[in-house]
Amino acid sequence: MKSTLTTVSLVALLAAGAALADDDDCTAPRDTWQPREAAMQIAQQNGWTVQDFEIDDGCYEIEGRDSDGREIEVKLDPATLQVVEMEYEDDDERSGIRNPAPAGTAQPPQNGLFGNGAPPKVQVN
Amino acid sequence: MKSLLAPLALSTALTLPGLAMARPVTLSTTLNNYGGDRAYLALYVTDPSGAYVGSLWMAGGKSKYYEHLGDWYRATGGDTGQVNGITGASVGAGRTLEITLDLADALFDAGYTLHIDAAVEDMRDSPNEVAVVLTTEGAGTPVRGRRYVARFQYDM
Numbered sequence: 149m150k151s152t153l154t155t156v157s158l159v160a161l162l163a164a165g166a167a168l169a170d171d172d173d174c175t176a177p178r179d180t181w182q183p184r185e186a187a188m189q190i191a192q193q194n195g196w197t198v199q200d201f202e203i204d205d206g207c208y209e210i211e212g213r214d215s216d217g218r219e220i221e222v223k224l225d226p227a228t229l230q231v232v233e234m235e236y237e238d239d240d241e242r243s244g245i246r247n248p249a250p251a252g253t254a255q256p257p258q259n260g261l262f263g264n265g266a267p268p269k270v271q272v273n
Numbered sequence: 274m275k276s277l278l279a280p281l282a283l284s285t286a287l288t289l290p291g292l293a294m295a296r297p298v299t300l301s302t303t304l305n306n307y308g309g310d311r312a313y314l315a316l317y318v319t320d321p322s323g324a325y326v327g328s329l330w331m332a333g334g335k336s337k338y339y340e341h342l343g344d345w346y347r348a349t350g351g352d353t354g355q356v357n358g359i360t361g362a363s364v365g366a367g368r369t370l371e372i373t374l375d376l377a378d379a380l381f382d383a384g385y386t387l388h389i390d391a392a393v394e395d396m397r398d399s400p401n402e403v404a405v406v407l408t409t410e411g412a413g414t415p416v417r418g419r420r421y422v423a424r425f426q427y428d429m
Contacts, residue, residue, distance in 0.1 A: 205395070246336065246353055247334055247335055247336045247353065247360075248331065248334070248336065248353040248354075248355075248356045248357050248358075248359075248360040249357040249358055249360070250334060250358075250360050250361065251358055251359055251360060251361050252358075253358065254357045254358035255357075255358050256357075256358045256359045257327060257328070257354065257355055257356070257357060257358065257359070259326065259327025259328070259355075260326070260327065260377060261318055261326065261327045261328075261329060261376065261377055261380065262295075262374060262375060262376070262377070263294070263295015263296070263374075263375035263376055263377045263378070264295055264375045266374070266375060267358055267359060267374075268329065268330060268359060268372045268373060268374035269372070269373040269374070270330065270361050270370070270371065270372050270373075271371050272362070272364055272365075272368050272369065272370050272371070273368065273369040273371060
């Protein structure tokens, strides 16, 4: 699930013969990485509450909340501990992008497919 | 004649839902172990001419990712109203999504096709991952998807 822009920039990178990498990837060699504790310290300095810490696309990735309680996802370069990308999970609502109503909170659409108009029963096994 | 009757029956189902005939159907979608994040899946139906009729289920709640469900997105313009009340969680690799619903009778043996578009973060999008023409005979027959779906079948 890459954005079109990323794809375009990838093509441009390829054409230029440059390294193949996303703009939100980290490429620091493993032996230059600072320890995980150093990244946790950055989180603490910024007032972030860490709920999940993992490695993604070669970056340290922190999921949690900022000092205002907003949900965040932050990628840090593991060598420099600079912020590579920071996303607010509630950006969608703030920018007016609406997510659909989850099942159970609204009637299914009147598209003629649901014979009795009842919502489907769903489970994941 | 059959091709004329089917849309008529469906439009009747649309306008007179109280009178519409329907049957309980279970749609089972099993993902393979593709080794990635949870998949977004859009299940929807097209008519014999290939035109979008409506959606049956959306697995994945964030509309910002819907553009990656390419065929569904093109058909609906990304209109989340199409999946209001029929949206649930995305589905993990190796898991089975089982949907039971009363599906309009008019959809069967009339050239209507059930499609699944699939997308996984940082992996290749797969519009039209599954496409099966709905027939009474085809019930219970598993089909394979192109990239992420190991097995799909509908039972009634």
